[in-house]
Amino acid sequence: MLRAIVEEAAAAGAPAGSERQLVGDFYASGMDEAATDAAGLSPAARELDLVEGIAEHAGLTRAIAALQPHEMRPGFSPFVRPDPRDSSTNRLHLQQGGLGLPDRDYYLREDETSRSLLAAYEEHVARTLALAGSAASEARERAALVVRFETRLARASMTRVDQRDPYKVANTMGLPELALRAEGFDWAGYLTALGLAGIEAVNPRQPDFFAELARATRDVAADEWRVYLRWHVLRAWSPYLAKPFADEHFDFFGRRLLGQKEEKPRWERVVEVIDDGRRSVGEALGRLYVERVFPPEAKTRLREMVEYLRAALADRIRELDWLGPTTKESALEKLAAFTVKVGYPDRWHDRAGLRIGRSSYLGNVRATQRFEFAYELRKLGAPVDRTEWGMTPPTVNAYYNPSFNEIVFPAGILRPPFFDVHADDASNYGAIGVVIGHEMSHGFDDSGSQYDAQGNLRNWWSAEDRASYDARTGRMVEQFDAYEPLPGSHINGKLTLGENIGDLGGVRIAYAAFQRALAASARPEPIDGLSAEQRFFIAHAQVWRSIIRDEALLVRLLTDPHSPARYRANGPLSNMSEFHDAFRCAAGSPMCRPAAQRPVIW
Ligand SMILES: [Zn+2]
Structure with missing residues (x-):
């Protein structure tokens, strides 16, 4: 999809400064291997x-x-x-x-x-x-x-x-x-x-x-200092330089560090640079992307699901037996204050003055990064702009931003296997519903829970409630510390705690919201012999289908605050009696953790 968009943009004689021109010329310069090779260093x-x-x-x-x-x-x-x-x-x-x-x-x-x-x-x-x-x-x-x-x-x-x-x-x-x-x-x-x-x-x-x-x-x-900085200039620019530099860069950072056998095709790498989030022209590409693929009904449907989840989480907070009344009240206030962004920004960021041409790939990367850097520094002294986005629209991801107390879902994640306007509730709640619940839970994870409804770092917890919270999350640290994805290499339970809280909270809240949605209409018949509950959990697990090489997994275990995909699927479900009931997992089976060891947080 993105490839078709950039190729079309590169073919058109678009007006200077338009999204099509920025994206198209950027792409054309990246694909011009001959010019890049001829330019050397x-x-x-x-x-x-x-x-x-x-x-x-x-x-x-x-x-x-x-x-x-x-x-x-x-x-x-x-x-x-x-x-x-x-x-x-x-x-x-x-x-x-x-x-x-x-x-x-x-x-x-x-x-x-x-x-x-x-x-x-x-x-x-x-x-x-x-x-x-x-x-x-x-x-x-x-x-x-x-x-x-x-x-x-x-x-x-x-x-x-x-x-x-x-x-x-x-x-x-x-x-x-x-x-x-x-x-x-x-x-x-x-x-x-x-x-x-x-x-x-x-x-x-x-x-x-x-x-x-x-x-x-x-x-x-x-x-x-000159030697050290020279190296970092070469490291940063090598992917955009002539073949010997780009190959040497891949040989270490791709092959050796991540275990990649071969490099992605050039068009894919260039598209990734264009859509690189921060300091790229990704938002311009995003504008072309949403024009083509984002149905307006997706926005409505997602906002509806968010409200079901918000109501489900509010109920759960009210029912928690380990949280005192004043902390509860603040938690509910924070939940009610969450703002929600869906699809793409209401206001597109202005790129007037950014000049992109076809003659130099590195020249375009440099010009874009300088432009975006200057744009960022100009925010100092200006009022905080809460309409800004931290991800580009095509991104297949979502986030919680504690300073804005907001949850954000780019258009890229509102597609299968996460979301399908034509799919039934079981699969949508099991997939994008869990993502919504995950981002909401970040507002209450070990880090996010220290920010208040206005996005300020401020303690709104009683000492006693905080102690109960820490005891509960400690159980989750133990659970993930015990996983050993590679011989001798365990998950770091503290590094991944926030994400693991998000994952468990996500499935629980989405499941509760799904039950509310089920109660509001006639109970669906099984599909392919699978009950609605079973399909909810299957949709959740399908989101995590992936393959990864051992080398890349090792890098993730050291650096990634997310647990590896397999543990994001299985870890939370092994803690949930609703899952055990749906699939009749007997006590003592691997997917059924003993009740005393299960973290129960949100
Ligand atoms: Zn997360």
Whole structure:
């Protein structure tokens, strides 16, 4: 579907600046392999020259600021979101970064698999530097330096589990305090380079990391910074460069890290870049997409289901025996305040001034990222815009945003196997219904439950209720910690807790809403010998059908806050007596956890 849209857009002589022109020319430039190959390394010259020019501290600060629109992870990344404690004020957040591998653990673990992966990474860095002109021995030395420096940053990085604690990453402070806590980095110069000289406060999400990074800007020599940043420019741009760079990039990040046997076809990769969410022209593609595939009745039907689920969850909250009356009241207030976005934004984001042409693929990626970065920074000082979306319309996913207290369902997920306007309630509630319930539950998971109805980080729980909640979620941590998807590699129950709460809550709430919907009309006959309840659970399980290679699974186990698909299907159902009844699972069977071990939360 997306392929047909981009190809059609590329064929049409669309008016300059229109969605069709942006998407079509972007796609055409990405598909022009001959031009990309002929250009060699030259499209990356702008950033490589910038890095070569770093001679002193001020130059380093400016270079870091100039590379940040491109997510080259030059130490850290800035982004603009509401302040965690004041959702009506936009704030500049600083996120730790600087690593080429997906997590700090890859640098710090001592086991054989991790050691050999780190060694393979170092070789990949060396080969890439050599492709870009370094002599072999120099490239090896430089790669060792890169790994040493990244290991230092990894050691100072906050773990993913800690980053899930919203209080640990809510550290808004004035610039004088930042200058004190992360001494040595020219923060004023940095903000001036971003065009933000006037701002008074920022949120460094991981203060200890920034203290270490600031030290490194003083005690690491300029020539070492140049090596490190050169590598990150090459890493970020390689997928858009000539074949030798793109192949080398895939060889490590695809083949070695994820176990991929071959690369996706080029058209698919280019479409993914166009629809890459943040800092892409994905919303322009999304506009073309919804014109074609999104039936208006899908919006109505989904909103109807959301209200059934909202009512079902409200009932469950009222009936909970472990939650006191005042906490209950706040929970109900929060639930009632959820806003719902379906399909695509009411207001499309303005891309006037963004110029996309057919001559350079990397040039288009760069122009788009710079445009979107500048757009994001301009939000500082402007009122928070609650109409904005965090995903593009074709995305097959959904989200809960705690600052807006909203649940959002892009058009891409409102299609089979998740949703079908012509399907019956059992399959829709079992699939998209569970997704709706999952996103609602995020408002009440271990992290989301710490935000109030207005999207502010504020405690609305009594101490006693919070303690009961923690005991219940602790049982869920135990359940998932025990799963071992690969020999010796378990699910991290704390890392995945929020998603697991969402999954269990999702099935429970969707099931309750489904029962309400059933009660409102005549009971359906079995289909293919399966009762409505059985079909609900089958629809849920079908959503999770997937295959994954062991290498990719291992990366997920370390980095992904979601449990692997199989456990997202089976984990919640093994806790539900409704499922056991529907399929007559006997006590003691694998899908029937002993009642005393089942987490019961929402
Ligand atoms: Zn989720």
